[in-house]
Amino acid sequence: MIYLLLTFGVAAAVYQALALAGALRRLAAHEPEPRHLPPVSILKPVCGLDPEFYENIRSHALQNYPQFELVFGVSDPADPAIAEIERLQAEYPAVAIRLVRSTTPAPNGKVGVLADLAAAARYSLLLVNDSDIRVPPDYLTRVVAPLEDERTGVVTCLYRARPASLAGRFEAVGIATDFMPSVLAAPLVGVSEFALGSTLVFRRADLERIGGFRAIADYIADDYQLSRRISALGRRVAVSGCVVETWLPEATWAGVWRHQLRWARTIRLSRGGGYVGLPLANATLWALLLAAAGLWWAALALFALRLAAGLTTAAGVLGDRAVLRDAWMIPLRDLAGLALWAGGLFGSEVLWRGLRLKLDREGRIIGAARTAP
Numbered sequence: 001m002i003y004l005l006l007t008f009g010v011a012a013a014v015y016q017a018l019a020l021a022g023a024l025r026r027l028a029a030h031e032p033e034p035r036h037l038p039p040v041s042i043l044k045p046v047c048g049l050d051p052e053f054y055e056n057i058r059s060h061a062l063q064n065y066p067q068f069e070l071v072f073g074v075s076d077p078a079d080p081a082i083a084e085i086e087r088l089q090a091e092y093p094a095v096a097i098r099l100v101r102s103t104t105p106a107p108n109g110k111v112g113v114l115a116d117l118a119a120a121a122r123y124s125l126l127l128v129n130d131s132d133i134r135v136p137p138d139y140l141t142r143v144v145a146p147l148e149d150e151r152t153g154v155v156t157c158l159y160r161a162r163p164a165s166l167a168g169r170f171e172a173v174g175i176a177t178d179f180m181p182s183v184l185a186a187p188l189v190g191v192s193e194f195a196l197g198s199t200l201v202f203r204r205a206d207l208e209r210i211g212g213f214r215a216i217a218d219y220i221a222d223d224y225q226l227s228r229r230i231s232a233l234g235r236r237v238a239v240s241g242c243v244v245e246t247w248l249p250e251a252t253w254a255g256v257w258r259h260q261l262r263w264a265r266t267i268r269l270s271r272g273g274g275y276v277g278l279p280l281a282n283a284t285l286w287a288l289l290l291a292a293a294g295l296w297w298a299a300l301a302l303f304a305l306r307l308a309a310g311l312t313t314a315a316g317v318l319g320d321r322a323v324l325r326d327a328w329m330i331p332l333r334d335l336a337g338l339a340l341w342a343g344g345l346f347g348s349e350v351l352w353r354g355l356r357l358k359l360d361r362e363g364r365i366i367g368a369a370r371t372a373p
Helices: 002-028 053-061 081-091 109-120 139-148 166-189 204-209 222-231 253-270 272-276 283-292 296-317 327-345
Strands: 040-045 068-074 096-101 125-128 152-162 200-203 236-247 349-352 355-359 365-370
Touching (some): 002 166, 002 283, 053 068, 053 081, 068 081, 081 096, 109 222, 125 139, 139 152, 152 166, 152 222, 166 253, 166 296, 166 327, 200 222, 204 222, 222 236, 253 272, 272 327, 283 296, 283 327, 296 327
Parallel strands (some): 040 068, 040 125, 152 236
Antiparallel strands (some): 125 200, 152 200
8 A cells, every 4th residue: 555655646746846847947948039020810709898807908909019900709799898899999099909790600609709700800820818818018029929930830828817815816826836837747748739728829821721710619628629730730839938817707616616617627528538647646635645654754755846846837937926825725725626626527517608518528519508697
């Protein structure tokens, strides 16, 4: 039994070492300097008002970049976001800001809107990010630069989460010290085909080669499907050194649970094999079991490596110093993650923006129903 525990502890330590190596590699990386700044179409599908919505979209209008357009899309003519988009147009008349009323039906409504936005976009370089994302003024310059290498097909960004409650802080700790380290560790084990909805930059020609947005309209994980299919063209996914921000919408523990459960089930249905093995990477679990078996030296070493990987990513790579204040939550979040993992292991329904979506084994949406208000 002791040898089995040590084996699992070593497996968790190897994963944490890879996460730490990924963070140090990111810190040592030099961002490419762009020689050309091609025009960019920023596609923003919108559904309702996210926290800090106006300041988020305003940050895109403040880009220090020679030529770009902001193309917003809504499917509901009564969407409250329309008034805020019109406010942005009035405040920045010199910026090309357009609003598209989407009419393309799709199981994933966001992808239906994106199909209409791509058709309306003027430029051959497309950028998609979620409506809750806030970006720095040099964002476009930094995320476009890696595409000067023809081998790069998609550029994505890491992100800092900004919470508004204790429950939100708990979720933010998990994002900064668990999820983001996993993103940095993935390329070190040969997993490099996924990108994040915080930023997806790609060429229109590559989008057309994979069949356009309509080819992924059935999937819940549209960002993963897009990057995976462009990667299959022989392109690679690059992680920009630019870190963006998102404001977490959930203020209650129940809301955080639903949000995280949706993520868990989406990951399981997108990458089932990797999902099953996630508990092996849970350093806090194995550190506790090692300590219970009297192997305190191994438990302390493993937990120290866990903290080093998480805090180097959070404070160093993401620049999220708030996580240092909340570092005491890390072991609690790791243990709660086991419950989330178990919840995600079963079931095929997720809640998303007022809809209850039924998914098949490939992560396709096969049914949708409105939830009770």
